[in-house]
Amino acid sequence: DFGRYFAYAEARLARAGVAVRLGHAAEADAVAAHGAEVVVLATGARPGPEGLSEGGAALTLDAAAADPGALGQSVAVHDETGDWGALGLVEHLVRTGRRVLLTTPIAAVGWRTTIYSTTETRHRWRAARVRILTLRLPRALQDGRLRLEDLSTGEHEEVGGIDTLVICRHPVAHNPLEAALTARGIPVRMAGDCLAPRTALDAIFEGHAAARAIAPGRRP
DSSP states (O other): OHHHHHHHHHHHHHHHTOOOOOSOOOOHHHHHHHTOSOEEEOOOEEOOOOOOTTSOOOEEHHHHHHOGGGSOSEEEEEESSOSHHHHHHHHHHHHTTOEEEEEOSSSOSSTTSOHHHHHHHHHHHHHTTOEEEOSEEEEEEETTEEEEEETTTOOEEEEOOOOEEEEEOOOEEOOSSHHHHHHTTOOEEEOGGGTSOOOHHHHHHHHHHHHHHHSTTOOO
16 A cells, blocks of 8 residues: 555656655755745654663564564564554464464553454454453563562562563664754755654645745645
């Protein structure tokens, strides 16, 4: 779906005569030298920290998806997003025969997905013996033992036999240019995840709104 959107956007840019330069780092001096009357920043977000407060390492969703064969046979997935990425990872792990533990810090699973998908998903996960623990926060992973805090009581518990922990967490806004450009007197607008990490729909809407604010009354 995203691939089709990219093809559509590229075609629209070409039809509008927009110059596109790829493979160039947009440093503040270079942007200022361009002489633009206004700059729209859409520099996105970066993965947040995945460290555990009491020791051990975790993988990001991107790292897990890049090399799923290295995850081992018993995988813990901690989901702080409630979104499709974590759901898709668990689905893949189940289909490839892994043993899966799914934890979440709130009292729900997949809360940003649709009930039409999760109803059937729960049946498959039950058949695959996916263990789901809500109101949990991972604190440590050492020697295959995952230490979890029960957020309802503050008590700790351990689950053994865990090969890998994957933490699905919202990324962190990446906005290295706003302050530097503003200091040079260049008007700046922001769109998408560099303002606050959310969905592609939000980013597209904000980009459209930024363009409308710069050139009111004009339509692409």
